[in-house]
Amino acid sequence: HLPVTKTLTIVGTGLPAGITISGNDASRVFKVLSTGNLTLHDLTIADGNSGADPNNGGGIEVTGPGTLTMIGCTIRDCTAPCGGALTNDGTIISTNGILTLNGPVVNNGLARLTNNAILSSSGEFINNGILDLLTANGQIPANLDTNGTAIDPSALDITNSVTTPT
Numbered sequence: 104h105l106p107v108t109k110t111l112t113i114v115g116t117g118l119p120a121g122i123t124i125s126g127n128d129a130s131r132v133f134k135v136l137s138t139g140n141l142t143l144h145d146l147t148i149a150d151g152n153s154g155a156d157p158n159n160g161g162g163i164e165v166t167g168p169g170t171l172t173m174i175g176c177t178i179r180d181c182t183a184p185c186g187g188a189l190t191n192d193g194t195i196i197s198t199n200g201i202l203t204l205n206g207p208v209v210n211n212g213l214a215r216l217t218n219n220a221i222l223s224s225s226g227e228f229i230n231n232g233i234l235d236l237l238t239a240n241g242q243i244p245a246n247l248d249t250n251g252t253a254i255d256p257s258a259l260d261i262t263n264s265v266t267t268p269t
Contacts (some may be wrong), residue, residue: 104131104151107139107169115145116175126151126181132162135169135193142172153183160190160209167212169193179203191232202228210234 115122126132132151135141151162162181165171178188186209198217208228215235
């Protein structure tokens with residue numbers, strides 16, 4: 104995996120075929136460490152595998168208080184016993200992206216997801232931290248497991264959305 108210990112921005116905007124960063128089913132793609140701040144624009148993170156570190160995100164692991172910001176990104180086909188797509192112990196901010204869950208996503212920190220599609224084939228979104236879920240025309244899985252705190256869950260308004268496992 105690529106350890107992120109400082110501020111790093113990777114932009115795939117404007118490329119007709121886009122950019123896919125792959126772990127080739129051999130390693131995690133990114134590990135954002137406590138001093139790291141990773142920003143990804145218009146990228147696909149694919150085929151990550153936690154390998155010898157079986158307890159954390161296969162695609163991306165964010166350790167506290169590291170920060171991951173994703174804009175228009177897709178995470179897919181990543182595996183790990185805990186947090187197939189990603190595991191978060193810091194902060195994740197994702198806008199207009201797609202998380203395809205073929206293993207659980209585990210949030211132990213702050214996750215702010217705005218207009219993201221969260222598609223589930225065999226995983227669940229496990230929230231043990233703070234989840235700020237804002238969706239309009241997005242999809243969230245029927246198996247959204249909120250053990251932690253959602254931002255004002257009594258006022259959660261999901262508009263033009265579906266909750267279906269795929």
